[in-house]
Amino acid sequence: MSNREIEVDNLVKRYSGDVLAVDGVSFAVEAGQIFGFLGPNGAGKSTTIKILTSLALPSSGRATVGGFDVVTQANQVRQIMGVALQDIGLDSLMKSMELLTLQGQLFGANKGQAQARAKELLELVGLTEAVDRRVGTYSGGMRRRLDLALALVHEPEILFLDEPTTGLDPASRRDLWQEVKRLNQSLGMTIFLTTQYLEEADELADVVAIINRGRIVTEGSPAMLKAAVGNESINLAFDDRSVAEAAAVQLAGLATSIQVDRAVVRLYMEQAAGSIPAVINRLQEADISPISLTLTQPTLDDVFLQATGQSLVGQETEPALAV
Amino acid sequence: MTSQATSQPYMNAGPSGVHLPQQIALVTRRNLLAIFRTPEALIPPIAISVFFLLIYESTLGQAAGFVPGLSGNSYLGFILPLSIVSSALAGAGLAAQNLVRDIESGYFDKLLLTPVSRTALLLGPILAGAFILGIQTGIVIGVGLLMGLDPVTGPLGLLAVIGIAVLLGTGFAGFTVSAALGSGSAAVTQSAGFIFFPLTFLTASFVPLNLLDGWLATAAKINPITYVLQAMRETLNTGWNSSVLWQGVFACLILAIVMYALAVYALRVRTRRS
Numbered sequence: 320m321s322n323r324e325i326e327v328d329n330l331v332k333r334y335s336g337d338v339l340a341v342d343g344v345s346f347a348v349e350a351g352q353i354f355g356f357l358g359p360n361g362a363g364k365s366t367t368i369k370i371l372t373s374l375a376l377p378s379s380g381r382a383t384v385g386g387f388d389v390v391t392q393a394n395q396v397r398q399i400m401g402v403a404l405q406d407i408g409l410d411s412l413m414k415s416m417e418l419l420t421l422q423g424q425l426f427g428a429n430k431g432q433a434q435a436r437a438k439e440l441l442e443l444v445g446l447t448e449a450v451d452r453r454v455g456t457y458s459g460g461m462r463r464r465l466d467l468a469l470a471l472v473h474e475p476e477i478l479f480l481d482e483p484t485t486g487l488d489p490a491s492r493r494d495l496w497q498e499v500k501r502l503n504q505s506l507g508m509t510i511f512l513t514t515q516y517l518e519e520a521d522e523l524a525d526v527v528a529i530i531n532r533g534r535i536v537t538e539g540s541p542a543m544l545k546a547a548v549g550n551e552s553i554n555l556a557f558d559d560r561s562v563a564e565a566a567a568v569q570l571a572g573l574a575t576s577i578q579v580d581r582a583v584v585r586l587y588m589e590q591a592a593g594s595i596p597a598v599i600n601r602l603q604e605a606d607i608s609p610i611s612l613t614l615t616q617p618t619l620d621d622v623f624l625q626a627t628g629q630s631l632v633g634q635e636t637e638p639a640l641a642v
Numbered sequence: 643m644t645s646q647a648t649s650q651p652y653m654n655a656g657p658s659g660v661h662l663p664q665q666i667a668l669v670t671r672r673n674l675l676a677i678f679r680t681p682e683a684l685i686p687p688i689a690i691s692v693f694f695l696l697i698y699e700s701t702l703g704q705a706a707g708f709v710p711g712l713s714g715n716s717y718l719g720f721i722l723p724l725s726i727v728s729s730a731l732a733g734a735g736l737a738a739q740n741l742v743r744d745i746e747s748g749y750f751d752k753l754l755l756t757p758v759s760r761t762a763l764l765l766g767p768i769l770a771g772a773f774i775l776g777i778q779t780g781i782v783i784g785v786g787l788l789m790g791l792d793p794v795t796g797p798l799g800l801l802a803v804i805g806i807a808v809l810l811g812t813g814f815a816g817f818t819v820s821a822a823l824g825s826g827s828a829a830v831t832q833s834a835g836f837i838f839f840p841l842t843f844l845t846a847s848f849v850p851l852n853l854l855d856g857w858l859a860t861a862a863k864i865n866p867i868t869y870v871l872q873a874m875r876e877t878l879n880t881g882w883n884s885s886v887l888w889q890g891v892f893a894c895l896i897l898a899i900v901m902y903a904l905a906v907y908a909l910r911v912r913t914r915r916s
Contacts, residue, residue: 374751376915397755408748412679413672424668425756427661453679469752 321385321399323350323476323509325371330380332366332533340366342533343380348511348526353503355524356513357619359631363533364513365405368481371511372402385477401475405482407466411455415446415465418454419472426473433472440468444498460491467498478502480512484519496522517619517631529623536626545617548625549575549587552617553598555609556583562607569605573597578621580630587617587625665758669766670773676740677774683736684774691729691782698725699789702848716879719793721848722786723874726779726807727867728842731818731835733778734811737771738818738831745826754913764819764905771815772808779807793878802887803874809894810870814838816901823908841867866893 325348332341341363348354356364369375371382373393381388387395410418416437423433441447444464449457454465463483470478480499484492500523502508514520520527521541528538537544553574557563563582570577573594574586588594591614602609624630677683698721744750753763783791783800793799814835821834844861845868846854854862862868873890876883 372755374915394757398757402755406748408750408752410676410744410747410749412676417675421668421672422756425665425753425758427757473756 321387321395321476323385323507324348324383325354325385325477325509325511326381326383327367327371328381330367330370330382331378332363332370332375333378339533341370341377344530344533344535345380346528346535346538348509350509351503351507352525353499353510353512353523355520355527356511356530357515357517357520357524357527357623357631358513358530359515359629361532362530364515364530365481366533367530368404368479368511368513372400372404372479373397398473399476401470401473401478403463403466403470403478403480403483405485407462409454409462409465409469412453414451414453415441415457415468416450418465419468422469422472436472440471443471444468445494460487460494463487463491463495464498467495471502475508477509477511480510482513482515484514484516492519499523515631517623521619527619529619529626531623531627531629537622541619544619544622548617548621549589551588551591552615552621553586553588553591553595554583554611554613554615555586555598555602556611556613557607557609558582566602566605566607566609569601569607570598573601576625578624578628580624585621585624587621662759662762665762666765666769669758669762670769673737673740673766673770674773676743677736677770683739687729687732687736687774687778688781690732691725691778692785694725694728695722695782695785695789698848718786718789718791719878720875722782722791722878723803723871724842724847726782726803726874727810727871729778729782730775730807730810730842731814731838733775734771734814735818735831735835736774737767737815738822739828740770741767741819741822742826742828742831745822746828760906760909760913764816764902764909767819767822768812768815768902768905771818772811775811775814776804776808779804791878794881795877799877799882802877806870806873806887806890806894809891809898813894813897813901816898816905820901820904820908823905823912826912841865846871866897869893 327344327346330341330344331339333339344363344367346354356367358364366375370377371384371389373389373396376390383389384396385399387399389396416434419437419440420430420433423436424430428436441450444467446461446464446468449461454462457465467480467483483499484495487495496519499510499512503510512519512523525540526538527541527544529536539547555563555566557566559582560579563579563584567577567579567584570584570586574588576587578585578587586594586598595612620631699718702717702721741750744753783803795802817838818831818835821831825831825834844858845865846862851859851862851868851872869889870893873887876886
């Protein structure tokens with residue numbers, strides 16, 4: 320029915336007052352791929368997904384979903400795509416079975432087919448126990464899972480998820496990740512998701528595009544992006560930013576790249592362990608003492624940091640080895 | 643998996659055509675379900691209409707002797723339609739309140755992403771509102787019967803009155819649905835209904851049309867409610883009069899069509915992509 324691909328060509332979205340929410344974004348998602356848009360709040364993720372799901376019009380540029388143009392062929396796009404946005408829209412007076420059945424019927428199934436499909440989906444997202452309760456009594460995690468089920472009723476070939484686990488507890492988050500992976504692996508569903516969480520992009524995406532201020536800054540598989548930054552990093556924490564910056568100057572030349580993130584200096588290089596003595600020597604010569612020294616594998620935060628000069632807010636790297 | 647087996651129905655769905663009547667039925671049914679799940683919302687409209695009936699009858703029923711051609715039971719038949727019409731907006735507006743709820747919760751946007759036709763999305767709440775008004779009218783008539791109402795045209799006449807009320811309800815519901823779509827706010831939708839309130843009094847409310855004069859008579863003559871009242875009253879008090887009945891039905895139809903057009907426009911504005 321559709322080619323299960325997404326193609327975006329120089330998409331621009333300008334709001335009144337010349338605010339460029341999306342500034343010339345281009346990318347392609349292959350059939351059966353999980354594609355992640357990673358970026359902080361306000362980067363343009365939600366705007367992009369609204370355009371792709373035919374809810375908003377671009378100011379310029381083209382986008383096709385499943386081979387259909389999102390502007391001129393919106394009806395066809397809606398037929399082959401499923402959407403679960405950040406704001407969950409559910410009728411709190413209805414029961415989950417009723418909502419799912421109605422959705423199926425609106426898409427053309429008869430009552431029996433719609434009910435069977437609803438049961439199937441409730442099992443898939445683990446909501447069979449709450450079938451007879453009104454949606455208004457559901458927890459946040461349950462509502463998100465029902466929202467996902469609702470998006471899947473008509474067996475879409477392409478699924479759009481806008482920040483699917485924001486606000487969820489860790490257990491619900493992991494459950495949702497499992498479901499997304501299952502959908503992709505067993506049904507070959509193409510999935511486009513936006514997120515501000517590194518682990519989510521790392522865990523789920525085949526390809527990650529890092530977006531900041533309306534532009535794609537870098538794109539590639541998580542492994543590839545992290546490898547490009549350097550294999551490992553030595554992280555030195557200092558008292559404050561000025562000390563860190565002074566230290567960074569002293570350490571110039573010892574690493575493939577050096578980044579200063581608040582009061583932490585990160586040195587990216589191939590073989591970090593071997594460079595530790597040299598690093599310590601330089602610091603001693605300059606009479607600068609770090610508070611701590613850790614050795615880590617690069618994360619997508621490092622990728623983001625290197626590409627944009629900022630860290631994704633609230634994220635901290637996990638030390639693999641503490642010295 | 644079962645993907646192949648169940649993929650068929652979704653291929654058959656189109657935005658309109660074959661599935662339209664079913665779509666309308668689905669949306670209407672859902673609207674009614676939502677209304678009946680908050681039963682306390684049904685109390686004010688029913689209470690208001692019964693209250694109007696009791697108060698009009700008890701305060702004016704005695705004075706009816708001074709009005710030429712009216713007294714006793716036929717004043718009940720004269721005033722019952724007024725109580726129906728005075729409270730019609732409250733009952734017919736319940737569906738619009740649910741529409742506002744859907745807009746606020748975001749569920750309405752979800753519905754817009756399905757192939758459901760815009761016609762069904764509008765007719766759903768409108769028909770639900772009209773249905774509620776039918777029930778409300780039935781209850782008021784029940785109370786009227788208890789108070790001694792004795793329609794000249796018998797039970798069939800009562801059914802005709804309910805039928806006209808339902809038709810009127812589609813117009814009122816259309817208006818409140820437009821307000822809901824236009825504002826997305828419960829408060830505005832509620833207040834918008836009050837525009838109709840004067841309409842129910844700029845009419846032959848307490849005395850027959852031929853006893854009015856001056857500006858009130860003119861206003862009453864162009865007010866569709868006047869013809870609705872006349873149709874109901876004629877059927878209850880005098881007998882079957884096809885021209886009066888048709889005038890009433892026609893007045894309802896005009897109101898319904900105008901309000902539906904307004905609702906279509908409001909929906910178009912709301913769903914316009916930017």
